[in-house]
Amino acid sequence: MTTPVLNVSNLRKSFGEFTAVDDVSFNIMPGEILGLLGPNGAGKTTTMHMLLGLITPTSGSIRMFGMELATHREQILQQVNFSSTYISMPLALTVEENLWVVARLYGLPDIRRRVDDIVKKLEMEEFRQKITRKLSSGQMTRLTLAKAFLTEPKILFLDEPTASLDPDIAHKIRALLKEERRSSGLSILYTSHNMREMEEMSDRIIFLQRGKIVAEGTAQEIVTRFGQADLEDVFLKIARDSRL
Numbered sequence: 001m002t003t004p005v006l007n008v009s010n011l012r013k014s015f016g017e018f019t020a021v022d023d024v025s026f027n028i029m030p031g032e033i034l035g036l037l038g039p040n041g042a043g044k045t046t047t048m049h050m051l052l053g054l055i056t057p058t059s060g061s062i063r064m065f066g067m068e069l070a071t072h073r074e075q076i077l078q079q080v081n082f083s084s085t086y087i088s089m090p091l092a093l094t095v096e097e098n099l100w101v102v103a104r105l106y107g108l109p110d111i112r113r114r115v116d117d118i119v120k121k122l123e124m125e126e127f128r129q130k131i132t133r134k135l136s137s138g139q140m141t142r143l144t145l146a147k148a149f150l151t152e153p154k155i156l157f158l159d160e161p162t163a164s165l166d167p168d169i170a171h172k173i174r175a176l177l178k179e180e181r182r183s184s185g186l187s188i189l190y191t192s193h194n195m196r197e198m199e200e201m202s203d204r205i206i207f208l209q210r211g212k213i214v215a216e217g218t219a220q221e222i223v224t225r226f227g228q229a230d231l232e233d234v235f236l237k238i239a240r241d242s243r244l
């Protein structure tokens with residue numbers, strides 16, 4: 001049996017009286033794309049922040065590559081990376097300079113090749129010399145994705161990676177993610193509010209609602225279980241029922 005690259009057990013995060021993530025457990029297998037789905041405020045970003053060691057869980061355990069995050073933080077974080085709109089990068093540097101800084105911080109070999117590669121893959125040639133402050137939001141998203149890919153991680157955490165991308169670039173990013181998973185066995189946990197994308201990308205989906213897992217399975221399994229036509233209808237049903 002293959003061992004999961006990520007194992008989350010009974011994870012919980014409370015902010016004072018409020019519990020944002022409530023007893024969440026799941027695994028990610030090597031090369032698996034897991035979609036984290038749920039309404040605004042469901043606890044998706046909070047979960048990712050705990051997996052990245054940015055905030056400390058109230059309770060529960062996070063294991064990656066067979067090691068506990070709390071005690072093997074550095075070894076684990078070297079092998080993962082993330083992308084999200086809340087990343088802040090030095091705005092006065094050019095796109096290319098920012099990528100060089102990341103590569104140096106991680107002590108990566110072969111920086112020139114890696115930077116050239118990722119710029120080409122994400123079609124960033126046009127704005128590689130641009131000052132980061134002047135990027136459009138879609139260009140900024142591509143820069144944060146490039147930063148995530150640069151370190152050739154084993155697990156990628158992507159919080160709404162395609163939110164500000166035009167349909168053409170979003171399509172290319174999805175193709176790239178699938179290709180990386182195929183060629184290097186990359187595992188991906190990602191969030192999106194685009195239900196078609198969720199259905200297309202995810203091997204498995206976890207549906208979070210008020211911090212709890214309310215459904216889990218392939219898109220098709222979830223759709224069938226809730227007796228709906230598609231994932232969008234499942235989403236509307238779950239979200240609206242809870243807002244009554």
Ligand SMILES: Nc1ncnc2c1ncn2[C@@H]1O[C@H](COP(=O)(O)OP(=O)(O)OP(=O)(O)O)[C@@H](O)[C@H]1O
Nearest residue numbers: 015018019020038039040041042043044045046047
């Ligand atoms: N530092 C904090 N202090 C207090 N409450 C917080 C904090 N961070 C998050 N929360 C609350 O936790 C809940 C979950 O937030 P989170 O950002 O994880 O949601 P999300 O599922 O990512 O939503 P979205 O789809 O809007 O991005 C929200 O109610 C939020 O207000």
Ligand SMILES: [Mg+2]
Nearest residue numbers: 044045046159
């Ligand atoms: Mg979020």
